[in-house]
Amino acid sequence: MSQRLIIGVVLLLIAGGIIAVVVATGGDSDDSDSSDNSSSVITLNGYIGSEKVAFLRNPEVVRILRERYGIEVDFQDLGSIAQVDGSVDTTEMDFLWPSNEVALALYEERNPGAVSAETIFNSPIVLYSWDFITEALIDQGLVTENPGAYYEIDMPRLVAIILAGQQWSEIGISEFSGNIKVESTDPRESNSGNMFYGLLANLLVEQETGNEIATSESIVLVLPTMKDYLDGLGTLETGSGDLFKKYITQGSGSKPIIVGYESQLIEFSLQNNPDPQLRILYPRPTVWSSHPLIALTPEGERLIEALSDPEIQQIGWTEHGFRSGLASITSDPADLEVSGIPETITSVRNLPSPQVMEYMKDYLEGDQQ
Template sequence: MNKKIIGIAIFVAIIAAALIYQFTGSGSSPKEILLNGLIGGEKKGFLEDEDVKSILKEKYGVVIDYSKAGSIEMVKGNTQGRDFLWPSSQVALEIFKTTKAKHLVKSGLIFNSPIVLYSWSIVTDALIKAGIVKKVAASYFVVDFPKLINLVMEGKKWSDIGLTDLYGKISIISTDPNKSNSGNMFAGLLANILYGDVVDESSVEKYLPKLKTFFSHLGYMESSSGNLFEQYLTTGVGAKPIIVGYESQAIEFSIQNEELWPKVKDRIRILYPVPTVWSAHPLIVLNPKANILIKALQDKEIQKIAWEKHGFRTGLIGVDNDPKLLKVVGIPERIKKVIPMPKAQVMEKIMQALQN
C-alpha cells in the first residue's frame, strides 16, 4: 500500500514539474547580459520605454547601457569597449564595412523610417499656394521638391512666397551631414534631386559645389536629430520654419507628451518629400555576446511597441504598420515614392566636400 502511495506521489510530482516547465520554461529567468553600445539619439525614447526594457530583460536577459552619438560619428569613431552600434542608416553600415570590416561580427535590420520635412501650418499653406506642396487625403506631400530646392539655392526670401512675418531667406534646416544620419541622408537625397536620378561617383562631381553652397548657408548645424527636433518644437516657426527629420519623431512626441500634443498638433505639419529616402536602422554587432540583441529587437511584441508608441516602421517582412493606431493624423499607410540613397563611396565624396 505504501509503495502504491509513493508511486502516485512520484507520478504527481513528475506531472507538476512538467507543467511548471511548460509555463515557465526552465523555471528560471535568462542569464543577464549587460550590453554597452552607441545609438542614434532618435532611439533614446524607445530604449527608455519600460515595456521595452522589461521584455528585453525578462525574455532575453538583455540590459542595455548606451550613449548617444551621430550615426556617421559612431561608425567612424572609436568603438573600443562597445558591444554594438545602432546607427540610423544603411549607408552608415556600409561605411563601417568599408573602414572597419574586421570589427563586424554581425548586423541585422531592426527598423525603417522615412526622411520627412517638419514645418508649420502657415509655411505649408504658402507652399501649397506656390504649387510645391499638395495635400492628399490627410497627408502632405512635397510634390515639386526641385522647385523648393531652387528657391533655397536662388536665395529667395520667405516674403517672396507671401510669408512676410518670417525673416530672412528660405532654408531647409538639417543636422550636420558629417555627424548625423538625417543630415547625411538629406545630403544624399538633395544630390539625387539636383541630378534627377541616383548620383554615382562621376555624376556627383558636378553637384558638389551646389551642395556646399546649400549647407554653408545653414550656419551651425546640430549633431543630433533628436536635438534638432526639440529645437524645432521649442523655438517655433520663426527660428525653424522647415527642418529635416524622421517620421517617427512626431509620432513618439504625440505619445510622450499627451497634454502638450493637442496644443501643437494643429500647427505642426509633416511633409513627405517626393521622392524620399528610407532611413534603415541596422544593428551592428561588435561583440559576439550582443548577437542576441538582434533577435530581441526583432521580437514581434517589441516591433509592435516600436510602431505604436515610437513611430518606427518595422524592419520585418510580413509585419504591417497601421496608421489608425496612432494619435498623429496624416501618416500614410505606405511610403510609395522612394529613391535609393547613393552608394557609400559617393556619400564619402559628398561628406568630404561638405567638410572642406
C-alpha cells in the first residue's frame, strides 16, 4: 500500500471518529428531557413567610424548579404584613409570598391596577399545646377528641376564660402559674399572629353584638381589650417558624399554648421525632391561612406557573403539610405518615375586611389611639 493511500485511510478514520463523537454528544437525543430549562436558568428574588423556608429549600423542589422551569429562587423570610405595608423596599423583587389573602388585598389597595397573584397553598390556623394541658381542657369541656384522634377546641369558651382572668391552677395545671393565655407571633408584624387577632376580634365582637364578623363600627368596641391582652404578653416573636421552633426545642416547660399553622407540625413530624406530648388543637371556629404568590415582574409570573406543578403541590402536602390552594388538586391525610389530621377543616370563619384588619393593626401599634 502506498504512503498516499495510507494517509487517506487515516484521514477517513479520523473524520469518521469526529462524526461519531458529534452524533453521540451533540444536539437533542430521544432520551433528553424536552422540558429541561437548566441551560437558561434565571434567579428570582422575593420575600416569603418563614413557614415556607423549608419547602423552598427542599432539594426535590429546587431540582424541579431548575430543570423543569429554569428557575432558581433567592428569598428572604419576612412577616406577611411587613411584605406589603410599604415598610421594606420591594423594587428589586420579582415576587412576594405572604401567608394570607388580607396581605394580598392590602397590596392591591396600595398598588392599584392589575396584580398577578395565585393562591398556592392553604393551611388552617391551629393551636399547639401539650398532652397534660389538653387533658385538663378536655376535663373542662373546652376540648373534644374526634374520630381520627384529632382535637377541636371551643374558641368562644377559651376566650371567655382568658378574659375572665382564670388561672392555670384553677383548671388543675400546676406546671404553669398566672392567668391562662395563648401566645402568638406579633400581630403587628407576622401573619399567624395577625390572623389570630382577627379571629379574636370576631369572637369578641360576637360576644358584644351577636354578629360573627367584626366591622369598622363594631371593632372599636373590642380593640382596647385586645390591646391590653397583647401588651400583657410582653415581647413576641415576629416569625411563625421561629415561634414554633422555640416551642418545640424548649419543650413543655416553656409555653402552655401557642398559635401556629397546621403545616408546621406535619412538616416537623416528617423530618424529626416529635415530642409525644405535643398536641395540635383545631380551633372551632378557625380561619384559613392562604398563601398567595404575588408576581411583581413577568419573571415572577413564571414562578406562579412552576409552583402550580402537581408534583410540587404533592411535595408541599406530603413533606411540608401545606394543603393545595388549587381546586384541581386534593390533599389527602392518607398520604401522610402523621396521624390526627382531619380530611377537611370545618367551622371556618372569614376574617374581617382588609380595611378593618389594617385598622386593627394600626390600633395595636398605637397609631389609632
